Amino acid sequence: MRIRISRVDTPTPDLERFLADHLRDMEATAPPESRHALDLSRLFAPTVRLFTATVDGVLAGTGALAALEPGHEELKSMRTASRMRGRGVASVLLAALLDDARDRGIGRVSLETGADDFFWPAHRLYAKAGFDECAPFGGYVEDPHSLFLTIAVVPRTAVGAAVAVGR
Numbered sequence: 001m002r003i004r005i006s007r008v009d010t011p012t013p014d015l016e017r018f019l020a021d022h023l024r025d026m027e028a029t030a031p032p033e034s035r036h037a038l039d040l041s042r043l044f045a046p047t048v049r050l051f052t053a054t055v056d057g058v059l060a061g062t063g064a065l066a067a068l069e070p071g072h073e074e075l076k077s078m079r080t081a082s083r084m085r086g087r088g089v090a091s092v093l094l095a096a097l098l099d100d101a102r103d104r105g106i107g108r109v110s111l112e113t114g115a116d117d118f119f120w121p122a123h124r125l126y127a128k129a130g131f132d133e134c135a136p137f138g139g140y141v142e143d144p145h146s147l148f149l150t151i152a153v154v155p156r157t158a159v160g161a162a163v164a165v166g167r
Helices: 011-026 089-103 115-128 156-166
Strands: 004-006 048-053 056-069 072-080 108-114 147-153
Touching: 004 089, 011 056, 011 072, 048 072, 048 089, 056 089, 072 089, 089 108, 089 115, 108 115, 115 147
Parallel strands: 072 108
Antiparallel strands: 004 048, 048 056, 056 072, 108 147
């Protein structure tokens, strides 16, 4: 199975349906004030970078990075199609998003995810990738329906500078 990750700049009907399903999935997990998924228009804001994962040309997952402050971005809209769950799509997509952040000099990526049992696979994914629990960030507040996670990433520009200094 070959997973292709691409940055998306414009919506397509398939993407619109996929993201509408994402919002619908969230409805049963928490009250409206505790659901923080971005709608389609906000995913195409200038401060958000949306990516898709496709398998054999079929949309299999989404993920986005939204600017919070210089050097700090938020992971948003991580979703894997139900038929593709457990096949590595989310891991490949998350790695690509973290690489994108590193390549652009971002030093921290944080996220808010649900605390409901529905989100346990996501919790395992983020723990495996090195995310740690943190306090609410950005405009978030403590919420029993939310889990806040963060990871420090070493920007590739810093890696290159460290290698040059070490010579």
